[in-house]
Every structure is written in C-alpha cells, then in structure tokens.
Amino acid sequence: MRIVITGGAGFLGSRLAAKLLQRATLTDARGQVREISSIVLLDVAAASPPDDRRVRAIAGDLTDRESVARAVTPDTDTVFHLAAVVSGQAEADFDIGMRVNLDATRMLLEHCRSLKTPPKFVFTSSLAVFGGTLPDPVPDDAPVTPQASYGAQKAIGELLVYDMTRKGFLDGRSLRLPTVTVRPGKPNKAASSFASGIIREPLAGVDTCCPVAPTTTMWVQSPRTVIDNLIVGHEAPASAFGQTRSINVPGISVSVGDMVAALRRVAGDAVAQRVRWEFEPAIDRIVSTWPARFAPVQGPALGMRADADFESIVRAYIADDM
Numbered sequence: 001m002r003i004v005i006t007g008g009a010g011f012l013g014s015r016l017a018a019k020l021l022q023r024a025t026l027t028d029a030r031g032q033v034r035e036i037s038s039i040v041l042l043d044v045a046a047a048s049p050p051d052d053r054r055v056r057a058i059a060g061d062l063t064d065r066e067s068v069a070r071a072v073t074p075d076t077d078t079v080f081h082l083a084a085v086v087s088g089q090a091e092a093d094f095d096i097g098m099r100v101n102l103d104a105t106r107m108l109l110e111h112c113r114s115l116k117t118p119p120k121f122v123f124t125s126s127l128a129v130f131g132g133t134l135p136d137p138v139p140d141d142a143p144v145t146p147q148a149s150y151g152a153q154k155a156i157g158e159l160l161v162y163d164m165t166r167k168g169f170l171d172g173r174s175l176r177l178p179t180v181t182v183r184p185g186k187p188n189k190a191a192s193s194f195a196s197g198i199i200r201e202p203l204a205g206v207d208t209c210c211p212v213a214p215t216t217t218m219w220v221q222s223p224r225t226v227i228d229n230l231i232v233g234h235e236a237p238a239s240a241f242g243q244t245r246s247i248n249v250p251g252i253s254v255s256v257g258d259m260v261a262a263l264r265r266v267a268g269d270a271v272a273q274r275v276r277w278e279f280e281p282a283i284d285r286i287v288s289t290w291p292a293r294f295a296p297v298q299g300p301a302l303g304m305r306a307d308a309d310f311e312s313i314v315r316a317y318i319a320d321d322m
C-alpha cells in the first residue's frame with residue numbers, strides 16, 4: 001500500500017509516519033488489509049524521515065500542482081492530508097491561510113479525484129470549526145460556526161471532502177482534532193501554542209508566560225492518542241460515517257489552571273512556578289471562542305478514545321519526548 005502524508009515533516013505528520021511503519025498494515029478503499037510498502041512525506045519544510053526503506057520525503061509546496069502530482073502518484077492508496085497553516089498564522093495572514101488551507105486542499109482533492117483509482121482521503125480538521133454560543137457540551141451534530149479564518153478554512157475543506165464523497169469521487173473523512181498537547185520543540189504560531197509551552201518550557205527549566213486566564217478551559221488530547229485516533233478514522237468502514245463525513249474526535253476538558261496543577265503533581269512546585277500569567281488579548285480572543293467540552297458519540301463508537309487525564313498527558317510527554 002502506498003501512503004502519502006502531506007505535512008509529513010510536521011509535528012503530527014512525522015509521528016503518524018512512525019506509527020504506520022510500526023503498524024505495517026492499513027485497510028484500503030476496497031476494505032482489504034494490505035501491507036504498507038511506501039510512505040511519502042510531502043512538505044515544504046525539510047523532513048528527517050526515519051531510516052526505513054519504506055519512507056521517502058518529497059520537498060514540495062502543496063500549492064504547486066506539480067509537487068502534488070509528484071507525490072500523489074496514480075498508485076497511491078491513501079492520502080492523510082495534514083499540511084496546513086496553523087490558526088495564529090491563518091488569522092494574521094488571510095491570504096496565506098486561504099491559499100494553503102483552502103485552495104491547496106481543493107487542488108489536492110481534485111488531483112485525487114482525477115486518478116483512475118482515487119485514494120482514501122483523511123483530512124485533519126479542527127475543533128476550531130466551532131465557536132461562539134453553542135450547547136455545552138457540544139453534540140456531534142452541532143452546526144459549524146467558526147469564529148476565525150483557520151476554522152472557516154477547515155470547515156470549507158470538510159464540505160469539499162463531504163461533497164466529493166457524496167458524489168462518489170473518493171472516500172473522504174474529516175477528523176476534527178482537539179488541541180494536541182504537549183508538542184515538543186519550539187513554540188509555533190498556533191493560538192493554542194501556550195497549551196504545550198506551559199508544560200514543555202518549565203520541564204526544560206525555562207520560564208514561560210501563559211497568555212490566557214487559569215480558568216480558560218480547553219478540549220485536548222495527547223499526540224499518542226491523536227495518532228491512534230487518526231488511524232481509527234482511516235480504518236473505519238465507509239458505512240460507519242454519518243451523512244457529514246466529519247467526526248468530533250474525543251478529548252478531555254481541562255482548564256489551564258488544572259494543566260499547571262497536573263504539572264505540579266508530576267514535577268513539583270519549583271517547575272510549576274516557572275509559569276507566569278501575562279494576558280494577551282489577541283490569543284485569548286481566538287482561544288476563548290473554541291468550545292471546551294464536547295459529547296462525542298460517533299468517534300468513540302468507531303473506537304476512538306480520549307486520554308485518561310491531563311497528568312497522564314504530562315507523563316506521556318516526559319516518556320516520549322524528553
């Protein structure tokens with residue numbers, strides 16, 4: 001089986017590739033379980049692929065038709081579409097967000113559709129398709145109400161995935177991910193970047209600022225669990241999806257204050273005291289529009305799961321990334 005991961009050099013793309021190599025098989029669009037023979041990582045950024053003959057990195061821009069055709073060849077069985085401009089950047093630069101998150105997603109879908117045997121298509125959407133006044137917790141069938149450009153671009157991407165699936169052009173699935181924490185490395189331009197920074201930086205002995213109030217509550221998931229859920233979303237039979245093709249991925253609801261309290265329990269007072277509270281309205285304006293609690297039914301029914309609690313997310317980061 002040939003798999004393409006767009007954004008394959010990124011945080012989740014590189015972990016997905018590693019997990020797929022370990023797993024060695026996936027189910028194709030005809031429902032057959034097949035061995036994974038090749039994983040292509042398409043990304044504008046340089047990837048450091050694992051040393052495995054099945055993996056190849058292609059440096060290319062998703063907005064460039066030729067790069068897409070070079071990566072997504074006619075023998076491609078699955079595309080995991082992860083490449084995106086993250087929330088803070090998409091809000092700061094409307095045009096780049098539209099170009100990458102929307103135009104390139106449509107071009108990629110059109111390219112897949114044009115192949116003789118279109119690949120299965122898994123699109124990483126986000127809880128940011130929701131915002132504003134919504135039922136608490138948010139049910140699976142809540143209307144999409146994005147309050148920022150990133151969420152709007154993801155919502156339009158979901159509709160494209162849905163409509164092309166409805167037309168029988170391909171088998172597409174959109175998975176609305178919670179905020180994934182703890183992300184290793186440097187802060188990024190996601191509005192939610194602090195949700196990793198307030199754990200990662202103190203554990204590395206570095207002071208950090210939290211730009212939202214301790215009472216701000218978020219819907220989160222660890223990288224380990226989110227990768228497992230992406231694979232569950234891929235493996236589920238087409239018939240298991242409802243009429244929208246979009247799934248609210250399970251998560252846990254935790255306040256930022258409780259995240260720091262969990263850090264304190266795991267690593268001690270001195271570490272937790274490295275978090276300072278400095279309110280930043282631009283970040284708060286985006287994050288506070290995202291719903292903090294969902295009542296997912298469809299995702300768990302497919303086999304998706306949430307982390308046990310935030311303490312286990314901190315411990316998973318220490319075990320996997322430190």
Ligand SMILES: NC(=O)c1ccc[n+]([C@@H]2O[C@H](COP(=O)([O-])OP(=O)(O)OC[C@H]3O[C@@H](n4cnc5c(N)ncnc54)[C@H](O)[C@@H]3O)[C@@H](O)[C@H]2O)c1
Binds near residue numbers: 045081100104177188
């Ligand atoms: N991490 C989260 O908390 C989270 C939450 C919800 C949804 N998501 C979604 O999951 C996906 C993966 O997120 P991530 O955290 O790994 O992000 P990331 O920024 O680490 O990875 C995205 C990758 O896409 C690449 N990319 C960006 N523009 C590109 C282009 N024009 N052509 C080719 N590659 C390009 C980047 O170089 C990067 O390596 C994204 O679609 C994101 O919107 C992530």
